[in-house]
Amino acid sequence: MTEALTDIPPHAFNELRDLIIEKRDKLPRRLAQVAAYTIEFPDDIAFGTVGSISERAAVQPSTLVRFAKALGYSGFSELQAVFQQRLRDRPNNYEARLQAFDEHTSGHSPAMALIDGFSEAATRSVERFKARIKPEDLDEAARILAAADTIYLIGLRRSYPITAYLSYALGTLGIKTVLAGSPSGVDREILSFAGARDAALAVSFTPYAPMTVEYTRQVVGQNTPLVAITDSPFSPLALNTSVWFEIVESDFEGFRTLAAAMTLAAALAVAVAERRRGVGKQNENSELSGR
Amino acid sequence: MTEALTDIPPHAFNELRDLIIEKRDKLPRRLAQVAAYTIEFPDDIAFGTVGSISERAAVQPSTLVRFAKALGYSGFSELQAVFQQRLRDRPNNYEARLQAFDEHTSGHSPAMALIDGFSEAATRSVERFKARIKPEDLDEAARILAAADTIYLIGLRRSYPITAYLSYALGTLGIKTVLAGSPSGVDREILSFAGARDAALAVSFTPYAPMTVEYTRQVVGQNTPLVAITDSPFSPLALNTSVWFEIVESDFEGFRTLAAAMTLAAALAVAVAERRRGVGKQNENSELSGR
DNA sequence: GCTTGTTTGGAACTTATATTCCATTTTCCT
């Protein structure tokens, strides 16, 4: 019988492709025929039905199922999901054409230079952040914040959008936050309520806003655990801090974006929520179930 | 019965997209909802089943069939074929695919999975934004905002960090702004001062905060020029707007980042500042230069 | 050339998918 020849079949298209090419010679005639067809017309595998594909590949429908099983999948649908995943969320024809259009109509305009510059700065910032972050820091920060009764968010000026976003994101996740630094301006009184059972998250970049530093000292003095997001190990926020993240944003024309800090904020919010929810379910990557 | 409104439905995705956008306003509520979903998640239409799509779009399966028929197709499958065709026979940007898969399979710890996921979402958002933006829109927006006496910034909830950032960035560039949507909450009175010589910038994403829509109507009613940042041509902000930007942020585990919107905000701030400086130099006795 | 194990074709079966239909709700007009 044509049993599964593989332990775990690949999820990624590239691996599957390599597997098919490698197995090709060892497969019986009809299955090899299918293998060739899948390599030559991957789009057809992604969109067709067992009936339509088998017709075009000149085999029986059952042969397609056998082929999938020979590769270790439970059936044809599972194999097909890999071919579909390859086409999802990719830049498509429509967008590619738009892009081409934009590039040759006004690729050199001053406006486009700004867009390009800031886009590149954002992408670089995010990439560097990803490369440098220590996952255990994220875990630790999530632990601290998840254990907090209330999370006090401290951020002024350029950092304020970050804390504002965290306030929103954590709020939608059902986590209580207090946002300092808003134009209302009664921050010190608000922060005086922070205690050991709460936690604070402070964000500040060079040049550090004196208020942020002062507020941070205050809450630390009240024995409130602190998580900091800043841009240098020498930042005043990095001292007396339970855990801190270093975020260095690339700049363009002297302006720094917030892309990396925002990315960290989003990840942090979800990490906290997941931890609160208990260990919850692991992120199942079973988005492949379609059809 | 919802009869076919069209003679022959389009075969090409671009035509279909235009048709949907055009028809959108004339369609009943649920069908309009489907219209918005098809524009926002075309890949899902291409690959999903009636059941899965209807679930994610929060409508009944029958509504999808009705939608297809309202557009002139014989059924949903015929409509779906157009969405599939769009993804077929694409140019082989094989490198991009390889890269995407490598990134997708990298992270191992749950924390790193979050970082990777949001980083990828941020990068994708920025790339897509860069590909789709029309530089002349940026020029036009900069012209409007540079000519303004005061710039009124309207953004609530998820959009608030964007306007908060703009408030900071424009402020450091010496441009007068008023930020609505802050927790202080006296927005309507503040916005009532906006006039024809000012300008407003509104930011809102699905689900549109009713307050944002209301504020926007108010300032437009006061003849204040409006620049909007939103996520769909169907957004209430895209109507009655001098110029608007479409920002579609990729999501990860249902959470959207702000990377693309922030990038646009940064570019916009600098573009406005540059234009002001330029105008000031060119005609020094201009009434616009004063501030 | 016979036997054994594998492969293949095609029909039967089972699952799930798209579509239709109808009762109910909502909207719009008088």
Next chain:
DNA sequence: AGGAAAATGGAATATAAGTTCCAAACAAGC
């Protein structure tokens, strides 16, 4: 407000799909 028309939700139905099964064909070893 009252009534007609349109729209909606949800179950029922018909269709199509994927999968399994078995007999026939084939290949390999004795």
